[in-house]
Amino acid sequence: MTDAPQYDLYSPTFKAHAYQTYAQMREQAPVCQHAGLNGENKLWFITRYADCEAVLRDHKRFVKSYENTLTPEARAQLAPASKIERLLGQHLLNMDGTDHTRLRGLINKAFTAQMVNRMQDRVQALADELLDQVEAQGAMDLLNEYAFPLPIIVIAQMLGVPAADREHFRRWSNAFVEPAHNADEWAQQVSLLTGFIDYLGRIFAERRQNPQDDLITALLQAEEAGDKLNEDELYSMVVLLIVAGHETTVNLIGNGTLALLRNPEQLARLKSQPDLMPAAIEEFLRYDGPVERATIRFAKEDVEIGGQLIRRGEPVSVVLASADRDSLSFTQPEQLDTARDNNRHLAFGFGVHYCIGAPLARMEGRIALNTLLRRLPNLRLAVPVEALTWRENPILRGLQGIPVAWG
Ligand code: HEM
Numbered sequence: 001m002t003d004a005p006q007y008d009l010y011s012p013t014f015k016a017h018a019y020q021t022y023a024q025m026r027e028q029a030p031v032c033q034h035a036g037l038n039g040e041n042k043l044w045f046i047t048r049y050a051d052c053e054a055v056l057r058d059h060k061r062f063v064k065s066y067e068n069t070l071t072p073e074a075r076a077q078l079a080p081a082s083k084i085e086r087l088l089g090q091h092l093l094n095m096d097g098t099d100h101t102r103l104r105g106l107i108n109k110a111f112t113a114q115m116v117n118r119m120q121d122r123v124q125a126l127a128d129e130l131l132d133q134v135e136a137q138g139a140m141d142l143l144n145e146y147a148f149p150l151p152i153i154v155i156a157q158m159l160g161v162p163a164a165d166r167e168h169f170r171r172w173s174n175a176f177v178e179p180a181h182n183a184d185e186w187a188q189q190v191s192l193l194t195g196f197i198d199y200l201g202r203i204f205a206e207r208r209q210n211p212q213d214d215l216i217t218a219l220l221q222a223e224e225a226g227d228k229l230n231e232d233e234l235y236s237m238v239v240l241l242i243v244a245g246h247e248t249t250v251n252l253i254g255n256g257t258l259a260l261l262r263n264p265e266q267l268a269r270l271k272s273q274p275d276l277m278p279a280a281i282e283e284f285l286r287y288d289g290p291v292e293r294a295t296i297r298f299a300k301e302d303v304e305i306g307g308q309l310i311r312r313g314e315p316v317s318v319v320l321a322s323a324d325r326d327s328l329s330f331t332q333p334e335q336l337d338t339a340r341d342n343n344r345h346l347a348f349g350f351g352v353h354y355c356i357g358a359p360l361a362r363m364e365g366r367i368a369l370n371t372l373l374r375r376l377p378n379l380r381l382a383v384p385v386e387a388l389t390w391r392e393n394p395i396l397r398g399l400q401g402i403p404v405a406w407g
Contacts, residue, residue, distance in 0.1 A: 004032045009045075015390035018292065018397075019334075022047055022322035031306035036315070037179050037394055043296070043315050044308070047322040049329035049346070051306045055297065055318050056350040062297040062316060063096045064353070069298045069313045084190060087197050088176070091236035093295050093353060100352065103233060106222055107241075107356065110158065110215050116359040119154070123364055126150055127371040135375065139382055142402040146372070147253035148246075151364050155245025159238060160214025161203055172196035173246040176239065177393060200238055215241070244357055248290040251398035252365045256284030257372065258388070258402060261381050263336045270338050271373055280338035281365045282345065286324045287336050289347035292397040294318040320346045321397060376406040 005028050007021050008014045014021060025032065025047040036043040046052050055062050067075055081089065092103055109115065130149060134140045149166065156163040175192035204220060211217045219237060222228040229237070260267040270280055296317060299310045310316060324345045325333040348355035355361070372379065381388075382403040389400045 004034070005029050007034065009034060010037055010392075010394060012389065012392065015392070015397075018321065019325055022319060022325060025319075026322060026326060031308040031310075033308075033314075041315070043317050044305075044310055045317050045319055046305065047319045047326075048306065049323040049326035052294075052318045052320065052323035052346055053350055055305060055316060056294065056346070056353070058303075059096065059352045061300050061303050063300045064094050064100075064295070064297060065096050066298050066313070066315075068096050069300050084193055084197070086232045087235040088193060088239055089236060090230075090232040091240040092356075093240065094236075103229060103237065104356065106219065106229060107215070107237065110218075111356050111360055113359045116363050119158075119360075120363060120367065122157075123150070123154060123367050124371070126153055127367050128375075131371060131375050138407040139403070139405040142257055142404045143250060143254050143399065144401065147250045147257075147368065147402075150253070150368055151249035151361075152246050154360070154364060155241060158215050159241060160207065160212050160216045161242070165199075168195075168199065169242055169246060172199075173243045176243050177247055177396060179393070196239065197235060200235060204234070244355075247396055247398075248357070249361045249364050251290035251396065252281070252284060252361060253368045253372075254399055254402055255288040255290065255397065256281070256365065256369055257379075257404075258381075258385075258399070259284055259287055259336050260373075261379070261404075262385060266336050266338050267373075271377065274370060274373075276338050277366050277370055278362070279340065279343070281362055281369070282343040283336060283338050283340050284365070285347035286330070286340070286343055286345035288397065289321060289324060289345070290397055291347065291349075291395065292319065292321040293395050294320055294349055294353075295395065318346075320349070378406045379404055380406070 005024075007025060009021070025045065030048045031044060031046055031051060033042045033044050035041070046055055063069060067078065070078075092100060095103060127146075127150060130146050134145050140146065148170070152166045152169060153163040156166065156169070161169075172192055172195065175189040175196075178189075180186040180189050203216065207214075207216050208220055211221070216238060219229065219234055223231065223234050260270065270276055294317070296315045299312055299314050299316065301312050303310050324330070324347060327333050329344070330340075348358045348361075382405040388402065391398050391400055
């Protein structure tokens with residue numbers, strides 16, 4: 001693989017022009033091995049839609065837990081995980097096979113379309129309350145004051161953790177998803193994450209005394225029943241739900257609003273035809289979705305994809321953002337089309353790890369954007385678009401802030 005083309009995949013410039021780079025990769029080297037974030041470990045990047053779908057579909061040969069690629073002897077040699085790794089790492093996105101099915105079964109019910117429909121009125125009231133607080137100001141940071149609080153308050157209420165603690169969740173959640181660049185940053189992250197675990201320990205103790213009608217109580221009861229989930233899995237599940245509730249829908253609202261403000265004819269169409277909103281949400285997810293790359297998978301055996309041999313144990317990154325701009329799968333993929341039909345985007349993933357929160361995220365996105373356009377019809381960017389900067393995270397795609405004004 002020495003002569004494979006090399007791409008800039010981690011700089012702030014790359015983030016600003018990611019789709020151009022991915023177009024080159026699809027054309028020149030659709031399955032290519034490239035340095036990971038640390039510059040050392042190589043990672044396979046899969047950039048064409050058909051190959052991305054094939055990897056996500058093939059959960060038997062592309063597994064989430066590295067351990068599952070090892071022989072029993074090699075596994076026995078592994079150093080035991082630290083306490084924090086155990087308490088944070090035993091979640092759905094690190095699990096395969098029956099363990100994954102068992103854990104997913106525990107929370108499935110909470111996220112069905114039916115459950116989500118029941119929450120619509122509450123989410124609508126919340127969107128209105130958030131805008132009531134800022135309307136008279138004539139300007140706000142859309143991410144901080146609207147797109148961020150809405151989904152985190154919703155998931156906090158579902159779980160049964162105080163929404164008032166959301167600034168803590170934000171810092172903890174950041175520590176969970178942001179890559180550490182050096183030992184100091186790593187030490188700081190461990191300290192924050194230990195704070196997160198201690199906090200959850202206190203909530204769990206309180207909820208064991210006073211069960212409520214919430215997801216944490218349901219999970220605690222499953223843990224106490226014995227064979228359904230253990231303590232590590234309990235902590236990891238709640239952390240994953242808080243992080244997923246935090247780091248994704250915020251950017252559906254943010255990236256979606258930005259796409260509309262940059263495409264005024266689409267904005268005008270959506271305002272005059274609000275019934276298009278469900279299709280528009282799918283298009284925002286495809287056009288500039290919150291999850292740029294799926295979480296890492298590992299080849300369980302040697303597998304050929306797109307003419308390249310991926311060897312057992314090698315890590316693979318499925319680039320969802322690239323798949324969703326593939327002209328072999330979408331007509332005029334570079335165009336934002338809020339009425340696009342047959343929009344089979346991969347923004348929520350595909351296969352057994354398909355996003356469990358998709359119905360919730362769609363409902364939140366629809367209500368948040370409808371309410372925003374209805375209540376602030378003169379919404380516009382308050383800074384030139386070039387002044388916006390993307391967060392550095394390689395997996396997630398979202399801006400640092402979106403200053404907007406109206407009136
Ligand atoms: C627009 C918002 C969202 C997007 C774009 C999104 C995207 C994704 C993607 C791409 C995956 C699969 C990752 C992979 O296969 O590597 C995933 C999985 C997951 N998502 Fe979401 N997500 C969103 C919102 C949410 C919300 C609101 C929740 C719940 C609070 C949630 C919970 C989860 C969970 C638990 C998984 C793991 C499922 C499994 O492994 O079986 N997501 N999400």
